[in-house]
Amino acid sequence: MWIEDEYKESKDNPLHKEFGIWSNTRYILGKILKYRPEVVALLLLGMVCSSVLSYFWGIFGKYVIDIIQAGLTEEEAVGRLIRIVLLAGVIACLLNIGSVLSDNLIWYRFIYVRMQMITERIARVLSLKYELIERPDVLDVARRAEQATGGNMNGVEGVMRYMQMLLTSLFTVGVTFVAVLVLDFRLILALIALCVIQFLYYRKIVEKDKKEVWDKLSDSWRKTDYMERVTQYCDHAKEIRLFNLSEFLSKKQEDTYRYKEEKWDVHYELWFKNSFVTQVANVVIKALIYSVLFFAVFTKDLSIGNFTLFLSLSMAFSQALLDFLQRFGDYKRASLETDDFRSFIELEIDDDEKDCIEIPMADTYEIEFKNVSYKYAKSETYALKNLNLKLKPGQKLAVVGLNGAGKTTMIKLLLRLYDPSEGVITLNGTDIRKYRREDYYRLFAPVFQNVEIFAFLMSENIAMHSRDKLDRDKVKECAISAGLEEKLGSLVKGIDTPLTNVVEDDGIDLSGGEKQKLALARALYKGSKIVVLDEPTSALDAIAEQRLYEQFDEMIGEKSAVYISHRLASTRFCDQVAMFENGSLVELGSHDELMEKGGKYADMFNVQAQYYRDNPEEQLEGQEVEKVG
Structure with missing residues (x-):
């Protein structure tokens, strides 16, 4: 018909x-x-x-x-x-x-x-x-x-x-x-x-x-x-x-x-x-x-x-x-x-991976944004405008700002999920578009806000490989390091426990906190040179968030890391803080430098500071913290 x-x-x-x-x-x-x-x-x-x-x-x-x-x-x-x-x-x-x-x-x-x-x-x-x-x-x-x-x-x-x-x-x-x-x-x-x-x-x-x-x-x-x-x-x-x-x-x-x-x-x-x-x-x-x-x-x-x-x-x-x-x-x-x-x-899409070169082997990598702007399809305004920013080897960078400030767009550009509308992003001085995406992705171990759990075994969820290709000892080590030791001890099948009951009747569901730990174990197993934490703790209260970030930082060690959050639990132990507003980088410096400057970051930190302290009467940084509400 x-x-x-x-x-x-x-x-x-x-x-x-x-x-x-x-x-x-x-x-x-x-x-x-x-x-x-x-x-x-x-x-x-x-x-x-x-x-x-x-x-x-x-x-x-x-x-x-x-x-x-x-x-x-x-x-x-x-x-x-x-x-x-x-x-x-x-x-x-x-x-x-x-x-x-x-x-x-x-x-x-x-x-x-x-x-x-x-x-x-x-x-x-x-x-x-x-x-x-x-x-x-x-x-x-x-x-x-x-x-x-x-x-x-x-x-x-x-x-x-x-x-x-x-x-x-x-x-x-x-x-x-x-x-x-x-x-x-x-x-x-x-x-x-x-x-x-x-x-x-x-x-x-x-x-x-x-x-x-x-x-x-x-x-x-x-x-x-x-x-x-x-x-x-x-x-x-x-x-x-x-x-x-x-x-x-x-x-x-x-x-x-x-x-x-x-x-x-x-x-x-x-x-x-x-x-x-x-x-x-x-x-x-x-x-x-x-x-x-x-x-x-x-x-x-x-x-x-x-x-x-x-x-x-x-x-x-x-x-x-x-x-x-x-x-x-x-x-x-x-x-x-x-x-x-x-x-x-038969969708006709430009093949932008012709004549690609191999990513050179190196102990450390430096990534730099050079006059990078990005505009979404059919949008009249830029989501990110004229960004100049450098992530140095081993550096911890906190990317902060309110919702809609451009943080997520910046991270998608960093991970090459998007390519810049204008400007260039370089890896050790070379335009990242000269590398195959698959090769470039191997450099990053991401932990996202929404942790996706697949209906696979826990070991496969951590390694992101099939059972016959993963390293079981390494899976256990990463799971324990991420804080899942107690959970594994309660499971009869241990790391071979199916997750979710979509496929297996004996599959289990993880709590929000356990999912976040699994995501961290996944990042640790991948062992990439650069760790990206994109608001993975948004469901936690402020103090629990700060403590978890501190654990993350300890486990990441000397790797380069980017922490993204509209809350500021991660900023004090980072080397640099990048403050975004309306798609632009408005402030860049260490936590102490930006607090001394007394600009937008300091205002935002002072408003949030009381939520990151066990004793709300304790003064932070020697400053009087105004109570909100």
């Missing part, structure tokens, strides 16, 4: 491409030949067997009637009938076996090809530059590519399944066309006209069904899903009981279902009309075929045997033609969805 308007939004995306139905057919056949080449043979087998079965018994009937009318002796006639029945039985068995084999061996191979295409899509997602996966236009084509590999009769699998149906219908039309043409060419024209009229009415019903039912139900699906989540899951259970919302929510759900039932009534009424028209059209087609055949009997001395043969072939022709017209619309829709898949897979 193809409605082109459904794809207007995707065509508005400049990254979306239209490849055409024949190009997509060749493309999908190429995937079939690559992953499951035997599918082509199964397609041809099913096409021939299913097609011939649709008119086989008409051919059999002709020969039976011809034998009966041949004026043979009873013994000779019975002998011929037995032989033809046996032959027809063998042929019919072979045709049915071929058709069943094709149907039963091909469907899961279609799924296998689709799964391989999903693997291609995921590999494409994982290979995209981080900067691209935040762009709305890239996210749009990625989401549509995901929908195109959703399965069943949609997208890439839909092309394969409809291809199977279309080949059978087309083969039947081709075989039977000649026979009907020999009978009466006017019958061909009449049958084509009736099938086209029936198809056009079918398309009208499809469009009306979409407009009056499915378009209006789009909001209803979301409402229904929402109401089912609210009423059946425990997220809102406390509020429902304490505020006595049962009757209120039940009424809301009933209203949603009532609206859907009204639209379903319209849906079934439309398709009842289509069924009625289809039956009338079938009666007209059969009447027309019988009329032509009766006329041929009287005017062309058509035998009863040939009458049976042409009747079967004419019926098969009309049904196959109608099936082809209706399925071709579905095939075109699936092809349009395949455009979505190919638009993402």
Whole structure:
């Protein structure tokens, strides 16, 4: 059921491409030949067997009637009938076996090809530059590519399944066309006209069904899903009981279902009309075929045997033609969805990693921002403007500022998740864009604010390698150093304990603090030259945050480190403090230097200082701390 308007939004995306139905057919056949080449043979087998079965018994009937009318002796006639029945039985068995084999061996191979295409899509997602996966236009084509590999009769699998149906219908039309043409060419024209009229009415019903039912139900699906989540899951259970919302929510759900039932009534009424028209059209087609055949009997001395043969072939022709017209619309829709898949897979992105050089081996690395600015796509203002900053070997740098000051953008540029819009970032004097990203990433051990826990073993979560490739002793050492010794002692499987119960039933969940320790263990295991701590303690209270930062600093040792926070627990033990505001570096110096300067950093530190002290009356830095609130 193809409605082109459904794809207007995707065509508005400049990254979306239209490849055409024949190009997509060749493309999908190429995937079939690559992953499951035997599918082509199964397609041809099913096409021939299913097609011939649709008119086989008409051919059999002709020969039976011809034998009966041949004026043979009873013994000779019975002998011929037995032989033809046996032959027809063998042929019919072979045709049915071929058709069943094709149907039963091909469907899961279609799924296998689709799964391989999903693997291609995921590999494409994982290979995209981080900067691209935040762009709305890239996210749009990625989401549509995901929908195109959703399965069943949609997208890439839909092309394969409809291809199977279309080949059978087309083969039947081709075989039977000649026979009907020999009978009466006017019958061909009449049958084509009736099938086209029936198809056009079918398309009208499809469009009306979409407009009056499915378009209006789009909001209803979301409402229904929402109401089912609210009423059946425990997220809102406390509020429902304490505020006595049962009757209120039940009424809301009933209203949603009532609206859907009204639209379903319209849906079934439309398709009842289509069924009625289809039956009338079938009666007209059969009447027309019988009329032509009766006329041929009287005017062309058509035998009863040939009458049976042409009747079967004419019926098969009309049904196959109608099936082809209706399925071709579905095939075109699936092809349009395949455009979505190919638009993402064949996304044209500049290859900025050509002619890259190796990162030189060194004990220490110095990174410098030189007049670096960055502007997000479609933004009119700079998120970071004209930054000049140097991270020296072994230096501890605190990056501070309020939310939205530019800290996160600066870190993404440092890690080369983004490339500068202007200026350059150098590693030991060389532009980092001359290195492969994969090589550059190895220099950093990050600990982010949101700790991502994978549904793997704890050891795999720390090492970020599969079990057969990790160093178990090193994993344990890093976990203990990060403060997970007590947790490991409580686990029967130790570092082989699965995390989360998404995959394994005996998986465990970690607390917020344990996740942060695991993230630190992960950074320690990686053992990179530069450690980046991007607000990993935002969920902790101020004093616990300061103590954890001090532990981090002790474990990091002589490595270079960058601490990012809008709170100031990390600044006093850092060599340099970089204060950001509105995308600009406004102050740079040691903690003591900036406090003595009495600028924005000093103001911010004094406001926060009371939260980092066990005794709120204690004075810090010999200064009077004004109590807030």
